[in-house]
Amino acid sequence: MTPPPASRSRGSDPADAPVGERIDDVDLADEMQGSFLEYAYSVIYSRALPDARDGLKPVQRRILYMMSEMGLRPDRGHVKSARVVGEVMGKLHPHGDSAIYDALVRLSQDFTLRVPLIDGHGNFGSLDDGPAAARYTEARLRAEAMAMVDDLDEDVVDFVPNYDNQLTQPSVLPAAFPNLLVNGASGIAVGMATNMAPHNLIEVAAAARHLLDDPSASLDELMAYVPGPDLPTGGTIIGLEGIREAYATGRGSFKTRAKVSIEPITARKTGIVITELPYLVGPEKVIEKIKDGVQSKKLAGISDVTDLTDRRNGLRLVIGIKTGFSPEAVLEQLYRYTPLEDGFSINAVALVDGTPQTLGLKELLQVYLDHRIQVVTRRSSYRLARRRERLHLVEGLLVAILDIDEVIQVIRTSDDADTARTRLMEVFDLSQLQSEYILELRLRRLTKFSRIELETERDQLRAEIAELETLLADPARVRGVVGDELEATADRFGTPRRTLLTEASASIAAPRSRGAAPVSLEIADAPCRVLVSTTGRAVRVELPEGATIVTPARRSKHDALLGAVDSTTRGELVAITSRGRFVRFTPVDLPSVPANSVQLAAGAKLRDYLGLTDAKERVLAIVDPASTVPLALGTREGTVKRVAPGGWPARPDGDVIALKAGDEVIGAAPADEAAELVFVTSDAQLLHFAADQVRPQGLAAGGMAGIKLGAGARAVFFGAVDPATAEVLTVSSSTQTIAGADPGRGKLSAFEQFPGKGRATGGVRCHAFLKGEDVLQLAWVGTAPLAVGADGSARTLPASGAKRDASGTLLDSPLGSVGTPIA
Template identity: 45%
Template sequence: MSRRRGGGGGGTTPLFAGRIEPIGLEEEIQRSYLDYAMSVIVGRALPDVRDGLKPVHRRILWSMLESGLRPDRPHRKSVSAVGEVLKKYHPHGDQSVYDALVRMAQDWSLRAPLIDGHGNFGSIDGDPPAAYRYTEARLAPMALELLRDIEAETVDFVPNFDGYEQEPLVLPSRFPNLLVNGAGGIAVGMATNIPPHNLGEVIDAVAHFLDNPESTPEELMRFVKGPDFPTGAVVMGKQGIKDMYETGRGSIKVRAVAHIEEGSAGRSKIVVTELPYQVNKARVAEKIAELANAGRLKEVADVRDESNKEGMRLVIYTKRAANPQVVLNQLYRHTQLQDNFGAIMLALVDNVPRTLNLAELVGYYVDHQVDVVTRRTQYELRRAEERDHIVQGLLIALQHLDEVIKIIRGSKDADEARTKLMTTFKLSEIQANHILDMPLRRLTRLAREELEQEHKDLLAKIKRLKTLLKDPKKIRALIKEELLEIRARFANARRTQLKADVGDLDVEDLIAEEDVVITVSRAGYVKRQPIDAFKRQGRGGKGVIGANLKEEDVIKHVFTTTTHHWMLFFTSKGKVYRVKVHEIPESGRTARGTYAANLVGVAGDERVNAVIDLKEYDEGRLLLFATRGGMVKKTVLPEYDSPRTGLAAINLKEGDELVDVLLTDGKDDVILVSRKGQAIRFRESLVRPMGRQTAGVIGMRLAEDDEVIALGVVSEGEELISVTQQGYGKRSPLKDYPVKGRGGKGVIGHTLTRKTGLLAGAFVGTKDQDLFTISSSGKVQRVPASDIRRVGRASQGVRTMRVEEGETVVAIAPVIMQMDED
């Protein structure tokens, strides 16, 4: 054993006096760890279910009340409040106390702030508050509601850490602070994370519970709709809320509030005005910039924080022609503009941590309020009875005033006077002492009428208080009345919106469904424009510039669809690529568009020869293919429902190319039109369904140097509309085209001359629709089909579009829906 030298005799004394007991290390560690864990759970990390406060917050509020820092008094330096808390109640670090005080003053942290701060108390960007020697604080009005009636012996007090002061074990909490302001904390082996709620909704739920003590969480959810965060934002979906209120745990999806503003030069601005709870705005901006620089948010050009005293304004600038709704959806996916709040409604119940559902949490609060109001009533009853006892003594003294004065003056001391008063007038010691404590001048000035009225009022009060204590229903009714008074004074509108869940964030839920025009050039440039960008023109007009293309490029395909549809791109090599229409960047009328290779990965040696729009992969629909060499094939649509890019759509023979693809139901007639004006009509049923990677069968036998340029499905009442390279068009009745067997040469569908040139395109349609004609220079003209003359199938037609010298018509396409004139 270690020993030390004595003071002078040369002897030695033991360092430790007494007996040393050996103990097991494992046992000691377990015991010490459990002691530590319980100390953290009860003394630091978890709130009490009754007042929703941890010890440090409770001590701050009580100390500030003791120091007179009420809402109607001037602010005082925060260092003063912190110092008082440290000195009297909380012997820990000053910074932890100041941090707790600061948070209670932040209106972005608490739904109902409990401290009224003056100075720099931090920001939602995570900026730290100023040091406590610079800031000032006082209690907020809501804090007084937590402390109200504490002087009426409504809660128990215990000695502080050194025994010199008394501190409350819990506050009266005249409003349900745990739900209103929420709580968060990490203890040992457990954590709590209770979201803030709307004061008015919570009080309504408590009021309902007071009347209906057997209320279930589902019933209370009629009043408490969900969390109400101080930062606003939007809660998506109800399942997480329902789980939290029924089981005490739930994951709540919270999304920022954002809107889109139009910028200059085709750029849009996504403006964020509200963030999810406890999300740091500065970190969000940094994350967006980081993802943009890394290429994960390709359409984000810049991000700026334009917030000011008017409110939050985080602005994300998109690149030119980007779809801002798609960008916003990506921001929700990849940043904290959408966040999950993991709710755990854990609180201390009789110093034991418990996970509570909504009804249990409200129930424990109501039990606390019943106890508080009962104790307050008992205190008021005792004080009223004590006062009435004194008033009765004063009335007796007034009735015998001269004799009372004579006894007081004739007594040697107070003891003699007290004894004589008690004996003569049957007074109690308390009554006699009170009379003796009053100067004679005050005793003579007492007004009998006032004392008699006070006695009468006190008797009525005593009766009322006794009646109240005998009837628990009246206690609960009084609690409800007082809660509704608080609601009337402090409740405000809900800040957090509640919306239906969007599931897996389908982009289409964020994008308006709009009719658009899609153009595809021969070189593979794809462009999306609003349909009203094209003007309706009469027959013979010269059109407007629809695309500013290179000299060697021409627009090859034009069609109309909606932003919610799938676009299937079929290439000359027989492959299919798919993309949503809204993912195609919107471009100006003269812009070239987006290269297909960048949009869907089309290879450099492929051309997009057919495009169809598709709402869904219906099992009852088929795809009908036609190749330049006259081959046709039919395949059920679902075989092409694959996320793979560049899926093989048809097996082409060497030298052949895919011309067109149509959606069919498999029951109509099919018509093929060749470059040299031949057309063949046959039953679609003659083409049996085949697999995806098959070549098909012969649909039309072609003359030398001829090729198929159009495929159509014949419908009753429709016509074949065709236009030549020099702009000559016509409408011919489909009944003029006899049904033949598959594989024939067909009949004349359009008489061609040197003046008309070869056919540029053809399609099956009606006179009630419009068509686009496209020239080799990129001019687009929209023409009503009714302006094109209806003639026999063997005629050459009339001029539909005037082409400049050196120009030719290279493609035509129907406008699927009617559009009003610009």
């Protein structure tokens, strides 16, 4: 009996097979290899890896495109997320709805993305909990997402068929900003993965513009604009070497720490307060790890953990410290054994022309810029073609309006529309398109006013065509448009940096072997000097025994020094601010620079380090609270005060002077009995008097009269100087000019030219105003003045030796601040 066809072996003779059936011999290894490679390519290209141009995976791109097609703009109402998911799944993304909704949720989370693209309404999850179901949440596009899809209707990118060839979708979005760098990405493909950290939009845009201007820019030049990632949840990045490696090779790692402060919880209890956590670490995970560590005896000295997080004040975890334990040592334990210090590995893999590549910072920026140059070029070509088409029609209309009677006669005497079109083309030398347009002309367009409108439109179209032709003929102008649009996008959507970058060493280390001697958790309390620039950057200079500070021969940015204090790594210092407050801090986490090559440009922004939230509050000085020299303060309203030494309370911050309403501190400096206190006013008056005329007072006191101000005047400088070596710098300007636009006229005079007067008097003239000048925009008194611009770059000062009441010379560029050289 003949066996059924299904039982035939693959090795049987095909001639014996039933009619209509074909059996092919296939090698199993080849079949598995081919199928696996096809699957791997599909996962890599169509699911897991982002495109280097717009920084989006296919599902994310399809979500944004479909939502824009649905009209879900920021000025429209939210719609159900399930509706968006259904549209995307049915038309563009034939995969599971959960994958689409997960991608939509991620695009809306401000703790995941640095610049969220979707405005979510409802429970879109947290770091510890997932989102609500799609039927319970609503969504629409944010303005940032509209910038990603702008100009799609102007042929700026290629459109490709969807999965069933019934619709089309963009192969890439125009992307008005470098989304891959700004928002980062993560994904696991077959045999490869990507993991990229978010960055600050303003910094990335600045680096991209610099690369546009200088395509040969080095990595160090680009890192001057993008020093490191800027994580949505803030925190502190420690150890920058791994970041530089990642920017150079596309692979690297760094450590992140929570933002913490040690504060008194009660009169007798100190606690560690956490206000920012490492990226993608939730508070519940931290609390769980702390409890596990206490139970396993890895963590000691912790009495309790309280979560005070709320919507108004944000994250706030308070860890209570037992009596007798050092909060700093406990904090080091927490860094070691809990996610308060976490690692992040960068693996910058993205698709370039459909091929996975590992890209460094420069390569990522270059791919994006090449994309934007192509977008601007295609957009300009599209607009040029449309304007040429419109100009062609307008010129035909003008011909018809100028001789409308003959046009009407030609049309009326024609048998049909085709004949009329042909005769119009012959009589008036028009094209077929122009003739068709004239045949559709409405009678109301025949007015004199319509003719004027058409002539105006014609002239405008010709000007626009000429501008577009000039733009397309000059690649440099195209690059200029790309840079200008990128700058405008950064100005519109950019926000200040949230993550602090430091060179401090990480606490995470390999576990000790059983029986090994316990390692001290204390950071060595070594001698150091803390330097603060006039631009607000602070560094810690390690000073081993016998070491001296050596400054580089070539000056760099931010080198003008505001103050320097000798301390220890774990010592306490006090920062004095313009709001009349003191803020205690320890320099342990400040960037450490070698004593033989001090550069303040490597420093951390001190106001970020101190956590100052008031944008108008400035750091004026740093002092050692254990110093025996009184601290002199001067205010804008002319008040002077010397703070008695040794009276600093143990609390982390507080008032150092009782200010009147509307007043602020303009200067602070240590001043012993031999110092001279100096005021300079906006109406060019300088007063100096001996410091011993101001008796030291406690912190609660409001000071005493320092200088008598003229009508409408205010103090612009206060300081304590050595009269033997001091010089006086003054810069005049006008109140009618925009701040920072007029360099002004400056002069540098010897301090000895200015006679001293008693406290609370009016002083002497220190600058003569020319016509149109009425105010001193800047004044400074001290030794060896060093001026920098608002960006920290060096500025040239006039020659010394001017008369005290001279008018000065015109400066080359505006001065931002003045200090002393690093010594």
